[in-house]
Amino acid sequence: MDADISDSLQAAVRGAIETRQPLQPRGHGSKDFYGNAAGGERLDVSGHRGVVSYEPGDLVLSARAGTPLAQIEALLTEHGQMLGFEPPQFGGRGTLGGAVAAGWSGPRRPWAGSVRDFVLGVRAINGRGERVRFGGETIKNVAGYDLPRLYAGSLGTLGLLLEVSVRVLPIAEAEVTLVLEPADPLRQMLDWQRRPWPLSGLCQVGGQVYLRLSGTAAGVDAARKQIGGEPWAQGAVFWQALRDLELPFFAGGSPLWRMSVLPATPPPDLAGEWLVDWGGAQRWLRSEAPPAQVWAAAAAAHGHASLIRDGERGGGVFQPLPPAHTALQQRLKAELDPSGLFSPGRLYSGF
Structure with missing residues (x-):
């Protein structure tokens, strides 16, 4: 059932600020396996759901963060449209907010665009307990910093998403x-x-x-x-x-890695089984190779790698950042979540 529970979510955030209790926003939990183990008490966002506005002629849809992807796609299909970034629905589940926070794009990504390419605006609660709005509901709405797209791939570390406006595409003839x-x-x-x-x-x-x-x-x-x-x-x-990572390749027992490289990159010198997607730009690897070896191979190819499932996770699951990038991430976190309230450690240790 559609419902706006933004008031109760804001109250929960403000209460957590007072008690200094970190929070972990969560929709369906379909991507709990992704990223580092996050600290904080889980805050259920799945009840905050429903399409807020949708004008097929404008190719723009706005919905609350807990709205199931299945509900959105069913509505779009009725009007001959779709989510162009083709977000996964692991186990048939997933919410719009979770799709944006994870930043995962499907097989169509090199030709249609990534998740952040489709995000036009967001409403969120920041680490001060304030409701903020970035962007809007039109394609040409950006002036200055493109803040809405920062939430794509942030894994809930920059704030609690309340509503997302996305550009949609017509279904091909x-x-x-x-x-x-x-x-x-x-x-x-x-x-x-x-x-x-x-x-x-x-x-x-x-x-x-x-x-x-x-x-x-x-x-x-x-x-x-x-x-x-x-x-x-x-x-x-x-x-x-x-x-949705349901091909037989993904069912193996070895650690599963996702590597992003230039499409023409020769196969990295890593033992294991490969699946090549995005015309060569995304490489999936099943390998027992140590994380440091995989990250070194990705860096040598001017790319980056993430440990998706299984394997040794004590040293983190994402490609280590250069010092300058780490400093930038920390500054961004400090601005939007000064008390370190949201999903601490989910991306990298320390923020």
Whole structure:
């Protein structure tokens, strides 16, 4: 049931400030496995839900942070629209606020944009117990610092999200998935991305490459004929399973890493099993390699890596930051959450 419980959430935050009790905002908890173990008492945001405004003609939707992604996507589908950043729904769960806080984008990300590219505005409660608003509900609303996008990927460390306004996209007229087995998958994926084709997914699993085309019927058909191959009936199931980490690859027992690198980066010298997504820009790795070795390999490739599941987590799960970046993060945290109230340690130790 839709409800606005912002008053009670603000009261809880102000009470926590008085008692110096850290808080851990939480929606469905579908991404509890992600990030470092956070300190603080859990603050349930899932009751703060409901679409606040939606004008299909403006391609903008605003909803409370606890609104289930499934509810939002059902509404958008009725109007032939979708969330362009394709957020995961682990176990069929997830909220809009959690999707933004986690900053996870699905297979469509290189061609449609990331989570932060779609965030237009936020309403939140900061570490002083104040309600704040950044951005707005129109695409051209940014003047000065683009503060709303700072909340994307912050894992709840900058404040309690109350409401998010996002840009949405029309559902493509046509969409097909092709499965191919090129001799050199990475080189072939790079070549395909140079073509004027309506790509919306490009992934390598083993020796097979899965390619998704989304656009006008004429554009998709023309690209498919140039690429070759026949449409695969299970394409929609595959991309959803990839998005939600439900492919067999993700079920292994070894530590699961996610690495972000330039698409043309050769395979890093790390023992393990690889899955290549985003046309080469996102690499998933199952490996028993020590964290320091994985981070060193990512840094050598001018990228970064995060430990997603399992493995040794005592030294943190995210790529260590350079001193200048650490100082910037600490300054940002001090400005928006001066008492260190929200999810302490979830991103990095000390903030």
